[in-house]
Amino acid sequence: MPESRHTKELPASLLTDPEMIDACRERDFARVFRLLKAHAGIYPSMIARRCELTPSRVGEVVAGRRQLLHMDVIERIADGLRIPGHMLGLARREWEAPLARAAVEREPSESVHPPGRLKPLAALPGVEVDSVLALAAGTRPSPSTLQALQSSIEDYWRRDDEHGGETLRPAVVGQLRYVEGLLNSGRPAPMQNGLYGIAAELARLTGWTYFDARQYQQARAYFSEALRLAREIDDHPFMANVLACMSLQATYQDRPADALALVSAAQDQARAASGATPRVRAMLAMREAFAHAALGDRKATHEAISEAHRRFERIREGDPDPAWVAYFDEPKLIVDTGIAYGRLGEAALAEPLIAAALERGDPANQRGRAFHAVWLARTQLQRGKLDQACHTATEALAPAAAVSSERVIWHLREFHEQLAPSREVPAAVAFAARLRAVLPLRGQRTPSSMRT
Structure with a gap:
């Protein structure tokens, strides 16, 4: 981007503006572009030229109709607009001033600031x-x-x-x-x-x-x-791991077809790798089961679960497992099997598996304990065990409060919504009171259309 070489630095007042800092941290480019126009006189047409984007694309971003997610685009924005790399979660850019000079430029003399007033954020x-x-x-x-x-x-x-x-x-x-x-x-x-x-x-x-x-x-x-x-x-096995994470996220976004496509791509990466161990393949098969369950495909879900267990049985001591898959142990296999059945609504199969894994799980894993307890409560509720389900969900509140996880909180609130037909039952009333006390609402409501 030749023009960026001659682009002036953005005003320090804009780079230290809390709103600009927050917009960059969140990579909310609609806000970033509006702030550039308001405080630096950089209009959308200039943004497009400096960042090698089309004017229509910039307009769609400003209007909130398009997101910019690709790293190469984000890097072009940083370089074209002279936004320091750290503000966008990037490495230091080549054009950024050497540290010694930058430190001098960021440290205005004390005489500039009237006594009793805070200095602008310099560092x-x-x-x-x-x-x-x-x-x-x-x-x-x-x-x-x-x-x-x-x-x-x-x-x-x-x-x-x-x-x-x-x-x-x-x-x-x-x-x-x-x-x-x-x-x-x-x-x-x-x-x-x-x-x-x-x-x-x-x-x-x-x-x-x-x-x-x-x-x-x-x-x-x-x-x-x-x-x-x-x-x-x-690193094909690690690419499979990342794609499996993206598949799981797609199930949370109610995009089961995308979840299946992503985990299929993950399995393709694993097949392309000589280092894809039985543990890795078992983990991927279980993610495939989650995707099929989200689609409501009972037969394919059961087949994927069976494949996960077959792969797991082939694990041998001394396998060259990558460190990132060590978490997928036998309790994790069991609880994920139960969750896959739970996603299908097969609560009678799911409940004993989740309960057994919860007993064997690592007590230090607060998020896992909270997450699995909520799933156990859901299966108990599906089986008509209302009092037991509320008791189990109440037990999930302590680990949920100890960990910062909006995903766990979302599950707890969804369980609360599922109690709506029984909201007057004493056990449901008691759980709702504990939920409000331990995890107060944060001004947002869970979309009931979203699936887990």
Whole structure:
């Protein structure tokens, strides 16, 4: 984009405006473009020219009829409009000022600010972290660097299960920017491939935190970025993992046909890989079962469940499982089988499986315990066990309150809606009171049309 080389920097007052910061963080380009017009005099036609977009496309974005999700487009926007990379969750851009000069430019003298007034935000947390990480990116990574990064990812997984991903996300995105800064085509292939793999997992994990927060557009953008990074090193099993995540998200968006297409693509990637272990194949078969169940295809669901169990039985000690699939253990296989039956409405099959897995599950996995308890309550309600269902759902409230997961809260509220025909029954009244006390409504209502 030749013109961007000569583009002036955006006004500091706009870059430090809380509304602009929030719009960039959410990648809400309709707001970003409106703010650019209002505060920097950059009109849609100029945006189109600088970012190599068509004027009609920019107009559709401003009108709210189109979203911009592809990473290459987001990078063109950052470069064409001179929006610092950290504001859009990107690595530092080539055109950004060196750190020393940027620090001077961001630190106006004290005399500019009248006594008793706060200075304009000169070093926002994101900017500060980005600067530190960019400095660190100048170091030469070693095998121990890769080991440390992988250890931190595994810690993120654990903390995500225990506390939810909302508070982890800034750290994960910051580390993603750091790793992207380390990528260098001149490095030895093993080091470069390791860095690409870590960046792909950090992007996938970021997407997962957005999915768990039910912010689906942002999740899809990061999942797509994870696919791009994994494709750079032909990591077919990991691409299958990302596509499986996207398939699960599609079931939440009431797009079962998309869910099936995505998991089919995931299985194609697994078949293309020599490293697709029985555990990976079992996990993918179970995701296929979820998609068929969302479509209401009973026969295909049962076949996919059977395939998942056949694959799982082939697991042997010492299999070269990737770290990211270690979570798919026997309790997870059992509970997912129960959930697949539950999605079909086969509550008599689902209830004992979910109950058994809940007893065996990791007590530290707060989100898993809450999620599975709600599913158990749903199957009990389907079987006419109203009092027991309300008791089980009440037990889900404590772990749900301990973890930041809009997805779990959504399930609890959906269960509450399912109690509507029995809302006057004492058990239902007691559950509703506990739900309001523990998880107060946040000004939003669950669309009843959405399926789990």
